[in-house]
Amino acid sequence: MKHLALATGCLLATQAVAETPVLNVYTYESFTSEWGPGPQIEAGFEAECGCDVVFTGLGDGAALLSRVRLEGERSEADVVLGLDTSLMAQAKETGLFAPTSASADYDLPIAWTDETFVPFDWGYFAFVANVGEDHPSSFEALAASDASIVIQDPRSSTPGLGLLMWVKAVYGDRAPEIWDALSDNILTVTPGWSEAYGLFLDGEADMVLSYTTSPAYHIIAEGDETKEAVPFDEGHYMQVEIAGKLAASDQPELADAFLQYLLGAEAQGVLPETNWMYPAVMPEGGLAAGFNQVVTPDKALLLSPEEAQSLRDEALAEWQAALAR
Known part of the structure; x- marks a missing residue:
């Protein structure tokens, strides 16, 4: 009976792990580094979603689009984070990205109306x-x-x-x-x-x-x-950096939730002093004094x-x- 109980416990634990949803995010390598925003954003979203966020660093931003174009609908990515407006039209033409429900009241120097990609910093x-x-x-x-x-x-x-x-x-x-x-x-x-x-x-x-x-x-x-x-x-x-979800994602709702989290106060508060860019949505406390010393x-x-x-x-x-x- 002990062996049966042990086996049953192991099976349930394995099923629990298997049922934990996984969100795959392709991004650039500096985003995922220990000093980048990736670790904090991963931990913050996982605490909310009960999921496993897996970041994959793929060189620099423009390499991301090349990778998903190569993989096409077979890509394991649910979200691509780190393209920018210079690549946005090209990314849309691939047909690999889907509109997202994520949105925010942006603090950008430009108006943002696109429904496929969300700007996360600039x-x-x-x-x-x-x-x-x-x-x-x-x-x-x-x-x-x-x-x-x-x-x-x-x-x-x-x-x-x-x-x-x-x-x-x-x-x-x-x-x-x-x-x-x-x-x-x-x-x-x-x-x-x-x-x-x-x-x-x-x-x-x-x-x-x-x-x-x-x-x-x-x-x-x-x-x-x-x-x-x-x-x-x-x-x-x-430069306005953007993120979007893949149309072939098997976790579309989770991808939307992640993009919405990326635009929220917690993630936006992390970005300025880890990615060293201006946030797309200004944190309530503003920016650290050191940002006042840079060129405008x-x-x-x-x-x-x-x-x-x-x-x-x-x-x-x-x-x-x-x-x-």
């Missing part, structure tokens, strides 16, 4: 450098300088793609000329943001493509005020998702041609 791209040095204040000035820069690959990285859109938004048909001039300044191109920023911190380059909010990390987390985002006279390109662009630039998609191939070809010379 920021401005910028080149980050060491305080006290003489930095160029435009792409043309950067190209004319001896400054070395590290950037990210636009085929795998949303910051890399954002840089292409930034140059295109400022210079239009002159973009090839700007890339030709900048090619000598580019020390290397990395697959994602983490590798590029690490090279800069190691002193390998004078400047790195990142965000105006990146110095807030050093100020708040490290008490280090030696890094700054360089203000560009031409303006700074905006005088001019914000942003192409619509449709404009970004229409220009992507052309901008990528211009960038590749310049770097191949």
Whole structure:
């Protein structure tokens, strides 16, 4: 009888584990790191849902779309977190994403009406450098300088793609000329943001493509005020990061609940000091004082998702041609 009771107990425990719903979330690697927002958001949502959240880090943001396109309807992902508006139209065209019921009263510089993707944070791209040095204040000035820069690959990285859109938004048909001039300044191109920023911190380059909010990390987390985002006279390109659920998800209601949690006070309060971006919904207590010390662009630039998609191939070809010379 003891053996029967033990076997029955083990069977019930196994069934309980098997019945725990699993939510698979594809995102970028820095989101899932121990210092990123992933661990806290995972724990917070699991406490509410009684489910198991499994984050899968897949390089940088633009690599996410490539992965789900490759997997198609066979993808194990329920949610993709970490695309942005430059990839939004392309993501919709795949037909792999479904509308979500998640919504919020957003604190964004732009109006948000899309019903498929939810914005979870945003920021401005910028080149980050060491305080006290003489930095160029435009792409043309950067190209004319001896400054070395590290950037990210636009085929795998949303910051890399954002840089292409930034140059295109400022210079239009002159973009090839700007890339030709900048090619000598580019020390290397990395697959994602983490590798590029690490090279800069190691002193390998004078400047790195990142965000105006990146110095807030050093100020708040490290008490280090030696890094700054360089203000560009031409303006700074905006990034709005988005998340969406897969149409083929076997957990559609759980996916919607997760997206709604992502927009809630708990998760939005986590993002500023872990992902080091502005929250899509401002926490009641506001932001830490260190965010007041970062650059606020005088001019914000942003192409619509449709404009970004229409220009992507052309901008990528211009960038590749310049770097191949």
